[in-house]
Amino acid sequence: MKLTVKHGDKISELQLKKGENLLKILHKNGIFITAYCGGKGICKKCLVKFLDNPPKPFEHEKATLKEKIDQGYRLACLHSLENEAIIEIEEVKPVFAQIEAEPCCDNDKSHIALDIGTTTIAIAYIEKGKIEKTLNMLNPQIAYGSDVITRIAYSNEGGFKTLHKTINNIIKKLISDFKKPDSMIACANPTMLSFFLGFNPKSIGEYPYTPPFKGSFKGKFDDIKLYVPPVISAFVGSDITSALSILPENQNFIFIDIGTNCEFILKIGENYYSSSVPAGPALEGVNIDYGSIAQDGAIYKVSLENGFKVYTINNKKPTGIAGSGLVSAISLLRKHGIIDKSGKIVKPWEAEAPFSLINRIKKEGFMLAEGVYLTQNSIRNFQLVKASINTGLKLLLDRKGAPEPEKVFIGGGFSRTLTKEEITGSGLLSFGDEFVMLGNSSIKGGVRLFCEEERNKIEKIAKKIEYIEIANENRFEDLYIKSMDFDA
Numbered sequence: 006m007k008l009t010v011k012h013g014d015k016i017s018e019l020q021l022k023k024g025e026n027l028l029k030i031l032h033k034n035g036i037f038i039t040a041y042c043g044g045k046g047i048c049k050k051c052l053v054k055f056l057d058n059p060p061k062p063f064e065h066e067k068a069t070l071k072e073k074i075d076q077g078y079r080l081a082c083l084h085s086l087e088n089e090a091i092i093e094i095e096e097v098k099p100v101f102a103q104i105e106a107e108p109c110c111d112n113d114k115s116h117i118a119l120d121i122g123t124t125t126i127a128i129a130y131i132e133k134g135k136i137e138k139t140l141n142m143l144n145p146q147i148a149y150g151s152d153v154i155t156r157i158a159y160s161n162e163g164g165f166k167t168l169h170k171t172i173n174n175i176i177k178k179l180i181s182d183f184k185k186p187d188s189m190i191a192c193a194n195p196t197m198l199s200f201f202l203g204f205n206p207k208s209i210g211e212y213p214y215t216p217p218f219k220g221s222f223k224g225k226f227d228d229i230k231l232y233v234p235p236v237i238s239a240f241v242g243s244d245i246t247s248a249l250s251i252l253p254e255n256q257n258f259i260f261i262d263i264g265t266n267c268e269f270i271l272k273i274g275e276n277y278y279s280s281s282v283p284a285g286p287a288l289e290g291v292n293i294d295y296g297s298i299a300q301d302g303a304i305y306k307v308s309l310e311n312g313f314k315v316y317t318i319n320n321k322k323p324t325g326i327a328g329s330g331l332v333s334a335i336s337l338l339r340k341h342g343i344i345d346k347s348g349k350i351v352k353p354w355e356a357e358a359p360f361s362l363i364n365r366i367k368k369e370g371f372m373l374a375e376g377v378y379l380t381q382n383s384i385r386n387f388q389l390v391k392a393s394i395n396t397g398l399k400l401l402l403d404r405k406g407a408p409e410p411e412k413v414f415i416g417g418g419f420s421r422t423l424t425k426e427e428i429t430g431s432g433l434l435s436f437g438d439e440f441v442m443l444g445n446s447s448i449k450g451g452v453r454l455f456c457e458e459e460r461n462k463i464e465k466i467a468k469k470i471e472y473i474e475i476a477n478e479n480r481f482e483d484l485y486i487k488s489m490d491f492d493a
């Protein structure tokens with residue numbers, strides 16, 4: 006059976022089996038569309054236009070797409086194709102990523118540093134010791150599950166080759182934007198690395214949770230020399246060890262890398278401990294209502310100075326909420342009592358807050374901008390993330406008998422613009438005195454590892470890191486539930 010896809014000025018003809026899901030067919034064949042909710046039919050981003058004979062719309066689709074239904078639009082993730090079709094799509098393009106990093110190689114060669122996140126992929130192109138360009142893009146594997154566990158489940162059900170092909174296709178496409186580099190570094194969690202390198206990640210998803218390989222990896226990708234910094238455990242990978250290159254060696258700290266999974270590195274004296282907890286993609290702007298990855302128009306900060314104000318990337322018309330915008334808005338609304346301690350948005354008559362905030366409480370949620378709302382559902386998703394992080398941290402510190410560290414390094418693309426007030430005011434972290442926002446620490450560290458000296462340094466430290474399993478501790482659930490509240 007044939008599917009014809011018009012994308013830009015290109016036409017592709019894809020072969021498919023009757024009953025295959027449209028979003029998955031596209032992504033499997035290297036044609037990428039936005040799918041923030043991972044195919045749950047919620048984000049309304051995976052729009053395709055059927056040029057003839059559109060499938061019958063679902064009730065939910067009729068309600069959300071309204072007049073677009075008669076024009077042939079449908080949500081790709083909801084439809085399995087029973088007949089041949091011709092569709093038109095808007096292909097997703099990588100966007101400029103703000104990553105301030107300092108490579109330490111000063112040779113004439115060109116390199117690529119990759120950060121393959123569960124939700125977003127970032128790439129930095131380095132030439133003659135300088136970063137020439139950085140790009141960001143949604144990981145198209147999201148069509149097969151929004152976190153590593155659901156992707157491993159899909160892989161175990163026969164989807165391994167599809168996931169391997171999907172990630173390799175998008176990386177080849179991203180690299181093709183540049184002159185062929187001399188070498189590459191790939192930073193990612195062990196599951197993403199496995200799909201990228203072609204190792205089956207089955208063992209990561211089942212007890213005793215082991216990665217297909219530990220330590221560093223050297224090989225080739227598409228004929229380009231490839232280095233992967235060391236993998237420590239099933240959930241602590243080269244995205245964490247690469248960050249060791251930008252963390253201090255002479256002081257105690259806790260480093261928290263917040264992504265779809267959240268990893269910790271605790272340094273006490275000469276000892277390093279690592280751990281991880283699942284967090285979900287809310288802080289990457291995914292799986293929340295009106296969410297957006299960091300791209301033009303995404304709200305990354307809010308404030309109350311001469312009235313309510315939102316800040317968007319590149320000052321463009323607000324189109325959605327980035328992870329940092331979510332933290333910033335929750336912090337401000339908590340401060341003024343618009344969100345109560347249980348996480349509920351109060352009724353306008355219950356609020357004792359400036360009028361410029363009260364009049365934004367609507368039935369959809371808190372109106373951040375025309376057509377963009379912070380909804381109750383998004384706040385709940387944030388509470389799940391904050392509960393997971395705070396519980397994980399507490400258990401790790403308890404296990405090592407360590408005091409709450411004063412110095413906290415925070416990694417994750419979303420963290421770049423956050424302030425201490427926003428971190429503590431939103432409850433994202435319930436302790437800490439001095440916060441250092443690293444932004445995308447994985448790629449920032451990765452760009453330094455083209456030098457032998459830095460590589461040796463992190464390889465040496467990585468050998469000392471002890472992994473502490475906490476997610477299965479008995480106390481986890483109790484503490485997690487308690488940590489959902491904002492005053493926990």
Ligand code: FES
Binds near residue numbers: 040
């Ligand atoms: S609505 Fe289809 S991916 Fe979100």
